[in-house]
Amino acid sequence: MIREGTLNIVILCLLVAVPAYAYVMNEPFTITLATRAVIFALAGVGLNLALGQGGLVSFGHAAYFGMGGYAMGILASHAQNYDPIFDGAFLIEGTNSMPVIWVVAVVSSALLALLIGALSLRTSGVYFIMVTLAFGQMFYYFAISWPAYGGEDGLSIYVRNQFPGLNTLDPIQFFGICFAILCLVLLFVDRLNKSPFGLALNGAHQNEERARTVGINVYKLRLVAFVISGAITGLAGALFADLNRFVSPTMFSWAISGEIMIFIILGGVARLFGPVVGAAVYILLEHFLGGLSDYWFIYLGAILLGMVLFAKGGIIGKLAKKETHHGG
Amino acid sequence: MSTILLIEQILNGLQFGVMLFLMAAGLTLIFGVMGLINLAHGSLYMIGAFAAAAVAGWSGNFLLALIASLIAAAIFGVIVEMTVIRRLYKRDHLDQVLATFALILIFSEATRWTFGSFPLFLDIPAVLKGTVILPGGIEYSLYRLTIILIGLAVALGLYLLISKTRVGMRIRAGENDREMIGALGVDISVLYTMVFALGAALAGLSGALVGAIQSVEVGMGEPVLILAFVVIVIGGIGSIRGALAGAILVGLTDTLGRTLLPVLFSSFMDGSAATTVGSALASMLIYILMAGVLIFKPTGLFGSA
């Protein structure tokens, strides 16, 4: 058993070492795999704030992942076609600048999470799971039936978006961008978890009645957490779309919501680095099991089932000893 | 739009609704009695459809296919309940969601492995092909009318089962108080397996009946599962009556929305834009309905506070 903090540093080092090695060996595909892992991890870190820290089992985080993806797709497609998004009293043009796209992705998915959260948080428990799942599905169907941005076929973006001073088409440089964002978000979420807000969120998760009786407005608390959670997953969606240079309604599908949840469970619920480990392991399984069999989801399902029934706490729970979430 | 077309759409909505009811009734019963949220219910729907398609292909007999769908789904239900599900009753909802999600992955891939990725087709039997003339001169598909009747018969059967029989009394006791049912001297694990198998059989039957209208393929269960969740949220969890009301409301809203909204929008927009906006909005309509219920009655129309 090792300290969770030490383990986290080892995890980050591994996450850099693999693409660095691939860069030296000139294996761009491996770098792309690592980038996928980093982006999935980011999506998972977002969900983990709501699910792990807050106990809000959202089965609809694909809505924010897809929202981020379409924010990128819509802005970039208008930019590549030189076709303004809105041309009336004022002019809104598309853009291929990553930072602008990120801001739009974060804001739009935060607003979506505010709307869905405000409704879903009126319920709890099993209702909450069903309602978030249903709202996620609503955006899936909307994306399919709205033809302006490709409908069912999705949108292809031919050139990766720009980041000042970097060549984003170089796999290792794009990996660097995604990795830097993941680190910044992890730092942010770590501070958030330790802040009064994080303690209150965790306290309300463990005992809602207690949180209320010390004067905490639990609904508002959870809504804010849900919005931040959705915004982070939305940012991951924008990066994912940029990685593939493609967005489609699939990003909104319930299976994506389930996958994001799997990252958290594989790694460890409410552990800061749980989704990071989980996403990396998921990518490894996908790569190696997927290479062995076309039906690798059977094995994934069996592993997931085994973990839920017999190995609560995920991989980090097995490797690191229990630390209090807020202790010093 | 003509009245006849409208009535036809209402009947279609009703048919869609009773199918959703078969799914939602099982889900809500399983939740009410065992406190379990079962995402793999869609897989049982799929299993019913595949079993029906396979047996129909082999025997050519539709009735045999329907019986096969009931039996196959019930058997799988019993197996899953005894190996996995019963370990989940005392777990939290997150564990239930994850474990039953894992079951979806396993069932879907196993079905793909067995039957391949191409959809199967289940033919409507010859006796039920064609149309009937309803009172008022409305011509309507005999098969869809049969589905409506089967669905309503199942609803009546469930009502009688739960309100009039000994098993039903135990189910009601289980819903109200899980401790009490043990005190009644009922073997609780047998009751749970039976309830789960009943829910599974209803899902399987539903899959088989719909399979003859649509194609039978892997992944067909989950969209229906999510719609059944919408039904349950609207109707109120644990209530069969709520499931029936919610299912018919959702069926009608969805079907009529898809027909009427584009027409409605074309009254003040030009044709193609109206179709686009109307059908996009129609695809969201039942979720908007659900949002409305959440605002005004978060426990559902028939749910208790």
Added chain:
Amino acid sequence: MADSILRVSDIHKSFGALKASDGITLDLRQGEIHALIGPNGAGKSTLIKQIAGGLRPDSGSVTFLDQDVTRHSVAERARLGLARTFQISALAMDLTVLENAVLGAIGQRGSVFSFFRPAMKNAGLLSQARAALAQVGLEEDEATITAELSHGQRRQLEVAVALTLAPKAFLMDEPMAGMGAEGSKALTRFLQELKHQAPILLVEHDMDAIFACADRISVLVYGKIIATGSVDDIRANPDVRTAYLGEEDAA
């Protein structure tokens, strides 16, 4: 009443045909322990919920610090200084003792939406939490995970969390439940000091403890207060004897 801190006026609450609160009026005055007793099913829990804010009365009002709080939420009442303890400990079991107390301080100070400074390095929150722990004698155990506390210690922590709320009144639901005779006695002495800090509305089954520490007693039977008075008044009241104490004697 000028010195009444908390006042319940003519509260009615029905569940179907059952009248759980049938015109209840009572008040809590500065510096007193006011005990609420009654047989099981008399409607004590329902009344407590309405005072704390978890349940809204059908009619009637709740006044706290001269303010009508009938429509306030649990959290709003808590922020005004209405501190509640539970019959079954309501604590965040995986957090430490100190973290539970800090949670109270966060709620009381309204600093829920501060996102960056670590809560456990915030001197203001910590001193408020530690003062409350010291008052109940849990300062040595601040680093213990709450789930590992003994039953009696959890009851103490329950009170400590209430103390972080800068309480103007306490609402205590069976604080003696599950405590041994020694623990009960110690808690009784503690409550007699605590009442000078803020008055206590005490729901309790332990009659010895109540007769030892209550300044006034109200007897609730079938949703109605049948008597209010000093310990001696209540002991002597024939209605109370038949309705309630008689049962106790028989039991």
